[in-house]
Amino acid sequence: MAYSPLDTTQNQIRLLHLAPADQEEDEIKCSFSLASLDEDVDYEALSYAWGDNNKTISIKIEATRRYRKSRARMKRGKRAREPTSTRVLRPRLESSVLVTENLHLALKHLRLKDRERTLWIDALCINQSDTRERTHQVTRMSSIYKQASSVVVWLGEAWNGSELAMECLQRFGKDSNLHHDQSLSPGLTVNGMGLEYYELRGHLIQFFDLPWWGRLWTVQEYALAQRVVFQCGKRLLSGELLRESRRSFYNHSASCCGRPYLQIEHGETGLSLADCFVRLSFLEFIQTFRETYSFLTIVALFSIRQVTDSRDKIYGMLGLATGRYARLIEPDYTRSPEQVFEAAALASFDRTGKLEFLSHLFGQRQLKLPSFVPDWTASISSHGHHSSHQDWLTCISHYKASGGRSAEFNLIAAGKAVTRGIIFDTIATTGPSNDSRPFEKVVNEMRDLPDADRCSTGSYNHTSETRETAFRRTMCGSMDIVTKDSRACFRRLRGLTDFSKFKKWQVWYDTTFTLKSTLYDKDVSISNQLFFAVTVGRRFITTEKDYIGFAPKECEKGDLVAVLPGGSVPYILRPEPVADALWEQGHGSSSCYTILGDSYIHGIMDGEAFDMLDESEGELQEIVLV
Known part of the structure; x- marks a missing residue:
């Protein structure tokens, strides 16, 4: 045509x-x-x-x-x-x-x-x-x-169950007093079913697993709209009622209606009902609060969604960029995906002076990129892990590992960048990854590491805490979640801390499945969310200087802990041989490294590494990333 x-x-x-x-x-x-x-x-x-x-x-x-x-x-x-x-x-x-x-x-x-x-x-x-x-x-x-x-x-077209799913959401949206469970009054009843029924949950999960929810371009189409109407076949559901249904779901789940079945993955979708409402939450948060998010966080938030052209992982989000991220790069379909991703990462650094992009090296990489450039096509093992990664990106804004020092980061050749920093420590032991096994086993196996007895007794010399306190803080990244203006907000744990939430969580994960519902409450939910934010995609480590923390699951004994100016968190580096003789002649003794990702190392999250360097009158080391 x-x-x-x-x-x-x-x-x-x-x-x-x-x-x-x-x-x-x-x-x-x-x-x-x-x-x-x-x-x-x-x-x-x-x-x-x-x-x-x-x-x-x-x-x-x-x-x-x-x-x-x-x-x-x-x-x-x-x-x-x-x-x-x-x-x-x-x-x-x-x-x-x-x-x-x-x-x-x-x-x-x-x-x-x-x-x-x-x-x-x-x-x-x-x-x-x-x-x-x-x-x-x-x-x-x-x-x-x-x-x-x-x-x-x-x-899409109506399907067997779409009417029930949309009717359920409409009722939740219209009446915030409705309980999920029919045993409570007033209880939800749709065709004789409440959410305790596997069939009704299945219909709702299918609704939130329709292709629209997995397409990336639909994010800005929804978020920028003055008014939204959802249509499935001939059935309509207003966007406002759907948003109210989400609020009702979370309010009841966090208090009277928290049930284990809300977390159970359904059939082949791999989604739980809780995962489904997270999808809606992401859309609503971006629609309402996108000015408080960095552009790279918005990109990561929806990177699990699908595009026909991988360049649209960036281009499809540009309409949501605000403030200093506005017009971060111009769409140009003559560029390769690798060029687009590198341009977005470096443009973010140019605008902010921060190394935020180094916290986006997450998931199974697909493209041939330098290790320091995020691959936003990278696959993530599950929807729950993706959600936890977003929580981690929120956490990192509360850390100050570089002590507020300005970043130094420059491209020096194709696929090579130079910065300066501190090679602070070396990984001594690694524990299990939290990606593929029940987290109850992960927690127990952490204590089975060599020298694990030191994690529960004696003092943690780096912070003047007991080792047990340091271990508990590490398990939650020294973070807490509080409610502010009806919104869940992350904050740092400071000073003496009441670990009653963590202890309740320990009791909850130790108990049998049948008893979990009776012990599950808001405190357990918060501790569980923080644990996964810090541990997903990572493994527990100890270092040669006797620090503990969590590092990318790809890390091995001998990998290095580095702190870089402009970085909120420590990073894990792996030494690489220099293959280019001409480049080596021009850069003398500079060492080359690949970067595996960021980390939580208890005791150096607030600039302590730089304080030690200043006290010893040491100098920053040139670090070349490839």
Whole structure:
């Protein structure tokens, strides 16, 4: 299909006019018009998962026409199924275009009977084969979704259980007093079931596991919307009711309705019901609090979502960048994914002067990148582990391992960067990883390490604490979670600390499954969340200087603990031989290292390593990362 070109000087976009239809079987007919975002344009934006590009269906598209706004505009408060009415010039030409099966279904269900519907749909309104136009329109995506009268989230056709799932969410959203468990009053009942029923939980999990929830572009489409309506088949659910259902779920789960079955993974999805509401929480938090998040944290938060083009792991999030991260890089589809990821990491450093990007070296890397560049396509073993990694990224802003010293970080050659820092210690022993075994065993095996008896008796000389206190602080990263303005907030543990939460958690994980529900409360939930934040993707270590902590699970005995200016946390390095003789001649005795990731080392999280260096009048060492 031949697209009429857009006038980029006029901030133009294409709008799709979906013709009305009396019957669902009627052929889909559409037309395009050109409109400027600088004008008061009335349209809805569609948010959906593209689906399989190899499974397509033809629809009729009429020639591009000039957009004219009707006098009777749709008011912002009306329902999504009552969209803008428009007057346009009569079309003259018609051609066919292929769309994916899922988009075809969406168009069929979105049609009205008595008037056309004006929509913006990325797959149709952007000429996807024109790299220049695609780049230009991607930079306009945030404006397109912000200015839409509403965003319609198409979840797909109705399925057996979708009505029950949406009815359940609607009831939770309308009545915050409803308990999850029917044994409590007033209790939720949907078709005779509460959440204690495996069947109802399964329907809800299937709802949150629909493709839309796994697509990355849908994040900014949701977060930037003035108003959201979810549609599955013909059933609608307002975004506000869905948000209220999440609040109800968490309020009851944290108090009266906390049950082990909320954490049980369901079938082949690998999701628990708690995981599902975490997905919704991420969207809501970004919609409400994105100005308080760094851009790299936003990228990591949704890196588990899928894209057709891996460059969109960055480009698909740019619309959510605010403050000093705004317009961090420009979309450019002539760059390789490796170039895009490196540019984003280094641009973040240039804007902030911090080494935050070195805390994003997480998961199983897929691309060929220098060790210091995050791979945002990296796979993470489970949804729960992904959530815990986000908690860790929140924790690191509370640490000051570099004591506030400014970062020094420069590229010196392809795939090589130089910084200065302290090679502080060497890993002596490593414990089990918390990724693939029950955490009860992990905790016990930590104490079975060589010299483990020293972890529970005597003093921890680096902090003037008992070793037992140091061990407990290490297990939670010296962090706590408190409620502030109805929002859970992380904070550092300081001074003498009441470890009653940790002790309750120890009792809880030691007990049998059948008794866990009776012992589970808010304190246990907080301790459990902190434990996983610090340990997921890591293993317990001891060092030659008798420190304890958690380091990347790839670490081995002999790997090094380093502290770098501008870094909030210590990093784990591995010495590498220099393969380039010419480079070696130019850099003398500088050592090369790969960086495995960041770490928690109890006793050097607040600048102590630099204080020791100052006291000994030592100097920083040049460190080359490859």
